[in-house]
Amino acid sequence: MSKNRVQQLMQSALDGDLDERAQAELNRIMDDDPSQVAEYDAQKQVDDLLRLPPMERAPGRLGVAIMARIGQVLADQQRRKGMSSELSEAQLRVAVQLVTVTTLPLLAGAGYLLLNAHSNPQAIERLLAPALALLVMVIDAMTIMLEQAEALYEDDPQLALALLTLIPSTLLLMAQEILQGAENGQL
Amino acid sequence: MSDPTISQWVHAASAGDQDAFAEIVYTFQDAVYNLCYRMLNNRVEAEDAAQEVFLKAYGNLHRYDHNRSFKTWILSIASNHCIDQIRKRRMQYVSIDEPIPATLSLASDDPLPEQASLSRERSEAIQALLNQLEPDYRLAVVLRYWYDYSYAEIAAEMDTTESAIKSRLFRARKMLAEKAVSQADQPPRNSLTEG
Numbered sequence: 001m002s003k004n005r006v007q008q009l010m011q012s013a014l015d016g017d018l019d020e021r022a023q024a025e026l027n028r029i030m031d032d033d034p035s036q037v038a039e040y041d042a043q044k045q046v047d048d049l050l051r052l053p054p055m056e057r058a059p060g061r062l063g064v065a066i067m068a069r070i071g072q073v074l075a076d077q078q079r080r081k082g083m084s085s086e087l088s089e090a091q092l093r094v095a096v097q098l099v100t101v102t103t104l105p106l107l108a109g110a111g112y113l114l115l116n117a118h119s120n121p122q123a124i125e126r127l128l129a130p131a132l133a134l135l136v137m138v139i140d141a142m143t144i145m146l147e148q149a150e151a152l153y154e155d156d157p158q159l160a161l162a163l164l165t166l167i168p169s170t171l172l173l174m175a176q177e178i179l180q181g182a183e184n185g186q187l
Numbered sequence: 188m189s190d191p192t193i194s195q196w197v198h199a200a201s202a203g204d205q206d207a208f209a210e211i212v213y214t215f216q217d218a219v220y221n222l223c224y225r226m227l228n229n230r231v232e233a234e235d236a237a238q239e240v241f242l243k244a245y246g247n248l249h250r251y252d253h254n255r256s257f258k259t260w261i262l263s264i265a266s267n268h269c270i271d272q273i274r275k276r277r278m279q280y281v282s283i284d285e286p287i288p289a290t291l292s293l294a295s296d297d298p299l300p301e302q303a304s305l306s307r308e309r310s311e312a313i314q315a316l317l318n319q320l321e322p323d324y325r326l327a328v329v330l331r332y333w334y335d336y337s338y339a340e341i342a343a344e345m346d347t348t349e350s351a352i353k354s355r356l357f358r359a360r361k362m363l364a365e366k367a368v369s370q371a372d373q374p375p376r377n378s379l380t381e382g
Contacts (some may be wrong), residue, residue, distance in 0.1 A: 007357045042364035043357070050332040050360075054310035058220035062234060063212045066241045070205065073242065 010040050014047045092153065095164040099146075102168035103138060106175055110134050137174055142167060193257045201248045208248075212241055215258060218334070219265050225329045226269035228318045236272060240265045262334065263344055266326055273322045319366045324359040327352055 009026040012018045018026065030037045110131050145167050152160040193214070199207035219240050224233035244251075244261050251260055317325055323345065330336040330344060338349040345352065 004354075007354065011353050011357055039361070042368075043360045046360040046363045046367075049313065050328065053313060053332050054307075055217060055333065056221045056224045056230075056233075056310060058216040058237065059230075059234060062216050062220060062237055063209065065234075066212050066216070066238050067205065067209050069238060069242060070208065070245055073245075074205075 006036060010043055013040070014043060091161050092164070095161055099142070099164060099167045103142065103171055106138060106171060107135070109175075110138075134175055138171055141171060141174065145170070190256070194253050197248055197251055197253070197257065200245070208245060211244075211257070215261055216241075218258060219261060221333060222262055222265045222329060223269055225314065225317060225333060226266070226322070226325060227272060228314060232272070236265070236268055240268050243268065259340070259344075262330075266330070266344060270322055270326065316363050316366060320359055320362060324355055324362070327355045328359050328363075331356060 149160040149163045196207040196210050220237045223236040227233050330341045338352045341352045342349045
């Protein structure tokens with residue numbers, strides 16, 4: 001008889017799940033081996049002891065303490081959210097100013113190219129198209145990115161800021177490409 | 188308490204209704220606190236643990252599966268939290284000399300006094316015995332005897348098989364019996380107790 005089988009029978013006996021055949025099998029095992037009787041008795045006594053065990057009641061203050069902590073957590077979250085919102089607004093203002101500061105020289109540069117081209121009719125032909133393209137693209141790109149940033153701002157201020165920070169470098173890259181193209185055309 | 192009512196509370200609490208969560212707290216605080224006390228063997232720690240359990244539950248209400256019993260769900264959070272707490276204690280000294288009250292001596296032929304069966308003394312005596320078990324064994328015993336979990340439920344909670352749980356409970360009872368007998372055979376003496 002395996003140890004597992006004996007354990008299984010004893011467990012079932014404690015749970016009151018033994019059928020007649022299994023009960024007879026357990027009785028036979030215990031008749032043959034008195035140490036199994038001691039084993040079963042010990043199991044039964046501990047099982048009886050633990051049946052209907054006393055419940056420890058929660059201290060009266062526990063519920064109040066839990067609700068107070070939840071209130072505190074919610075208040076902290078609210079405060080952090082408010083701070084985050086104020087911070088994001090400040091960051092947004094700085095980012096828009098940064099975009100303006102970066103793009104102004106670009107626009108001024110394009111204007112300067114156009115003005116200088118007046119003295120050179122051939123140059124104006126070569127530069128007018130890229131300069132106009134540059135202006136149009138700068139304005140279009142800024143409009144699109146600002147609109148997207150504005151739309152994103154409500155849902156995710158941080159992502160909107162990230163998008164705004166991309167505007168200057170995007171515009172510079174575009175300008176570089178166009179001017180490079182114009183230069184190549186000149187050559 | 189019907190499950191639909193609890194489900195309504197959970198929905199309301201998820202939507203920010205603190206009164207609904209307060210109902211949940213008052214309904215389950217005894218069950219959670221008792222589990223924490225039985226696992227941690229310290230009332231102050233049990234109270235702190237119960238608070239943490241309810242905070243975790245509050246923060247995870249959106250993850251609660253309404254097809255499942257809320258009590259099982261929150262007791263699962265409590266079980267995991269207590270096991271973590273016990274692991275954090277690490278090298279904490281657990282006395283093997285802690286005397287088991289004579290009322291629980293299995294070597295005695297005297298019947299257990301009826302009044303003691305419901306008293307705080309009995310509760311603490313059982314706790315002293317329970318505290319002799321390893322956390323995994325203790326949790327299985329607590330879920331089985333205090334919360335009337337089936338073997339399958341305990342197995343699911345402890346991520347093991349039913350037969351493993353039966354075997355664990357068998358060994359746990361055997362250990363408890365041996366501890367009780369050995370304590371009964373020893374004269375009482377001063378000892379350190381688990382904090």
